[in-house]
Amino acid sequence: MTKLIATVFDLRQHVAIWKAKGETLGLVPTMGALHAGHLSLVRAARAACDRVIVTIFINPTQFNSPQDLAAYPRTEAADVALLAPLGVDVIFAPPPDQVYPTGFSSQITVSGVADPLEGALRPGHFAGVATVVAKLFGMTQADRAYFGEKDWQQLQVVRRMVTDLNIKTEVIGCATLRETDGLAMSSRNARLSAQARSAAPALYAAMTAAASAITTGRLSSDMALKAAENALHQAGFAPVEYLVLCDGETLQPSTDLKRPLRLLAAAWIGGVRLIDNIAVTPVS
Ligand code: PAF
Numbered sequence: 001m002t003k004l005i006a007t008v009f010d011l012r013q014h015v016a017i018w019k020a021k022g023e024t025l026g027l028v029p030t031m032g033a034l035h036a037g038h039l040s041l042v043r044a045a046r047a048a049c050d051r052v053i054v055t056i057f058i059n060p061t062q063f064n065s066p067q068d069l070a071a072y073p074r075t076e077a078a079d080v081a082l083l084a085p086l087g088v089d090v091i092f093a094p095p096p097d098q099v100y101p102t103g104f105s106s107q108i109t110v111s112g113v114a115d116p117l118e119g120a121l122r123p124g125h126f127a128g129v130a131t132v133v134a135k136l137f138g139m140t141q142a143d144r145a146y147f148g149e150k151d152w153q154q155l156q157v158v159r160r161m162v163t164d165l166n167i168k169t170e171v172i173g174c175a176t177l178r179e180t181d182g183l184a185m186s187s188r189n190a191r192l193s194a195q196a197r198s199a200a201p202a203l204y205a206a207m208t209a210a211a212s213a214i215t216t217g218r219l220s221s222d223m224a225l226k227a228a229e230n231a232l233h234q235a236g237f238a239p240v241e242y243l244v245l246c247d248g249e250t251l252q253p254s255t256d257l258k259r260p261l262r263l264l265a266a267a268w269i270g271g272v273r274l275i276d277n278i279a280v281t282p283v284s
Contacts, residue, residue, distance in 0.1 A: 196270025
């Protein structure tokens with residue numbers, strides 16, 4: 001039976017009982033508006049841990065504008081209904097003052113990996129993410145926490161923070177779930193018009209074409225990225241904010257095929273900002 005909990009006090013009581021019995025605890029942090037991608041994280045947690053906590057908290061400190069925060073979909077009843085059949089033990093959906101009590105004045109900033117790409121375009125975003133994730137780790141004492149690879153830079157930022165701050169929670173990255181036409185699953189896809197939705201798979205198609213041209217040596221990385229950017233403009237994406245080949249861990253630009261490389265993109269279609277990323281692995 002899934003319990004819906006709103007206070008840190010109640011959450012801690014459950015956690016204390018489970019920990020006393022030596023049970024392992026898996027955490028899936030979310031901001032709600034759940035889709036199949038989130039549910040795959042929950043299934044991964046369910047398969048590996050004795051207890052599963054899903055948090056639903058629309059974290060105000062990671063939004064760049066009050067308008068963005070206000071526009072974020074709030075679908076708690078539907079989210080709870082989606083989670084109930086998956087054997088989740090606790091859904092923790094706190095009000096903001098449970099997470100940020102009066103006088104709250106602490107922040108975790110991760111530099112380096114958090115600086116480029118999303119960090120440069122959305123100042124303060126990753127400080128908001130790192131701070132709330134550290135708080136959720138502290139509140140739940142989770143043994144493992146599950147994050148989607150869809151937000152690749154976020155995953156690297158959380159990994160960096162956990163290493164740097166000696167946090168015991170193990171961070172598990174789970175593969176991006178895609179629609180049959182390749183579009184990465186995202187809460188934002190619901191905002192796409194029919195026309196934008198039919199053009200949106202061009203993002204993944206352009207990225208996979210570029211990755212293949214680079215790994216087979218058919219094109220230099222510069223030429224492959226240029227071709228991909230042209231393909232995106234042709235499909236109606238504007239602007240393309242970034243389409244870059246990076247070291248998968250540091251997020252620094254790299255073309256060193258001996259390192260785990262990642263191709264990351266952010267681009268707008270029909271007024272909706274989409275992000276995606278894929279591995280660029282040499283063909284052996
Ligand atoms: O990926 C998200 O949904 C959020 O950034 C997270 C990790 C739940 C923190 O608010």
